[in-house]
Amino acid sequence: MIQSLVKAANVLDVLKNENRELTIAEISEILNIPPSTAHRILSTLIEIGYVSKDERTHLYGLGPSLIPLGIKASSKLDPQDVGKSVLENLSEITMEDSFFVIKSGDKGLMLSKSEGKHTLKIVENFGIEIDLHKGAIRKTILAFQPDDYINYYLKKDLSNYLDSPVDKEELRKDLMEIRSKKISVSDSEYIEGAIGIGAPVFNYKDVLVGAIGVVIPKERVTEETKREYIEAVKNCGIEFSKNLGHSEV
Structure with a gap:
């Protein structure tokens, strides 16, 4: 291992993680290295465009030469591969099966799944396409579509939920709330006695690639556990997005 390269990579990581310009x-x-060492590394990184320096404030930040590298690297990422560890983590936290769903026409298709430790399962099958307005995970996908697509979708004849027809105005309100909060919760919309929780997943272009979430038997959900599930799903959605190169603004 070349220690000078490791130190340079650590400097870049600090500038990335702090998300602001820093002094020497x-x-x-932060890195517990002498200022002279930091200055030497920064000078080299500036020469190759990986770091920029504001001569007025003497603050350092990430440089423009990293942009094409990041775009190239992010474009090679397969969401299904990237999301595997995130789904496993979500299932470990919640002990429930977790899912990654993508848009397929006007429906949502389950692409990946990780099994939780609970023996009582909610059945979600690979290859089965379900309408986007049904269930928290798919509804999350619908919420982050362009407005013209949502308008088109709401003009369609929408299939009923399990125990009620779809109120399109209420659905529109739900979609706007999901878009605002970046979390969705549903109750028995297409699976009897099931609570769904979903969160969006974005790529480096800030484009939605799908939604991550859990579907839980209602008998295992209390108000306290629901809050815990929501927090877990939201955090895993953010982690999934970050792994695809997305940066929270």
């Missing part, structure tokens, strides 16, 4: 003193303190 701050970088050396």
